[in-house]
Amino acid sequence: MSLTATDIRNLCLSALALGICALLPFGDNGYWLGLGVTIAMFTALATSWALFSGPTHYISLATAAFFGVGTYVTGLGIETLPFWALVILAGGIGAVLAALVGLATLRLSGVYFVIFTLGLAELVRQAITWVQNNSGQKGLYVLTDLDEAGIYWWLLGLTALVLLGGWMIGRSRLGFALRIIGDDETVAAHSGINTARAKVLLFMVPGAVAAMTGAILAPRYVYIEPSLAFAPILSFQVVIMALLGGASRLWGPLVGVIPFTFLLEAVSSNFPNQTTLVIGIAFLVIVYLLPKGFVGLLDAVLHRINKTGAV
Numbered sequence: 001m002s003l004t005a006t007d008i009r010n011l012c013l014s015a016l017a018l019g020i021c022a023l024l025p026f027g028d029n030g031y032w033l034g035l036g037v038t039i040a041m042f043t044a045l046a047t048s049w050a051l052f053s054g055p056t057h058y059i060s061l062a063t064a065a066f067f068g069v070g071t072y073v074t075g076l077g078i079e080t081l082p083f084w085a086l087v088i089l090a091g092g093i094g095a096v097l098a099a100l101v102g103l104a105t106l107r108l109s110g111v112y113f114v115i116f117t118l119g120l121a122e123l124v125r126q127a128i129t130w131v132q133n134n135s136g137q138k139g140l141y142v143l144t145d146l147d148e149a150g151i152y153w154w155l156l157g158l159t160a161l162v163l164l165g166g167w168m169i170g171r172s173r174l175g176f177a178l179r180i181i182g183d184d185e186t187v188a189a190h191s192g193i194n195t196a197r198a199k200v201l202l203f204m205v206p207g208a209v210a211a212m213t214g215a216i217l218a219p220r221y222v223y224i225e226p227s228l229a230f231a232p233i234l235s236f237q238v239v240i241m242a243l244l245g246g247a248s249r250l251w252g253p254l255v256g257v258i259p260f261t262f263l264l265e266a267v268s269s270n271f272p273n274q275t276t277l278v279i280g281i282a283f284l285v286i287v288y289l290l291p292k293g294f295v296g297l298l299d300a301v302l303h304r305i306n307k308t309g310a311v
Helices: 005-021 031-056 063-077 083-105 111-135 148-170 173-183 185-190 195-221 232-245 252-270 275-288 293-310
Strands: none
Touching: 005 148, 031 063, 031 148, 031 173, 031 195, 031 232, 031 252, 063 083, 063 111, 063 195, 063 232, 083 111, 083 195, 111 232, 148 173, 148 195, 173 185, 173 195, 185 195, 232 252, 232 275, 232 293, 252 275, 252 293
């Protein structure tokens, strides 16, 4: 894969931006650092989600399932394995689980796939709740010396890997195949593309990233239980942020993550019982006013400007 001057420039600018973001804990270790952790978390989740759902147009609501599995990997193994090993292990388990789910469900389409992925988190949550109830244990304590700054750097590093991986996938044969699948899956199959394998391979990416994100954030919660680890609202938040920014571009989800995080922060601080209402309104706004997100709106404006200039 050869790099052009533009590619090198964009990579350098991205590395510089991430380097600046990494300085946040040195300037603030309170409110803004906590907000930075949230933004880094949702950037990794929404970007990895868009890597699969953007080109394929499959709406996955399984993020909470993979995230919860990751938190429990850390909770169960924190006393026996080093933290970095647990993060890697969570990613591997998340990828395998995503592959199994993908093999079973990616032949479904439309609302059937959405319903199955939404039910997956609830299925796993109920299974873990049943196991814990029978063992007499309600939850797990996750006690480490990892502070908020450490969690932020871990998430920032994961976000950097997701962005780099997404950039590489977009330039690969897999990315090309998935764009064809998104345009017309029947045409892709007749073109010799193994559509099932391509979709399963890419579905493993958000599965692994969500599990690793959960593993990294587990020490922040200190005490985890199924209702917290597998909260369905997380899946909806990730979808909204990715679609709000625009799932068609690698940097699109970030454009949705930042404003929506600030909105949720303001709502949760002033109207803590209205978070679900805000999420519902956000869905309606995206569907009716921003079907292609801010990225699509920007593209439309630039296209109109270019067209006017050409005239």
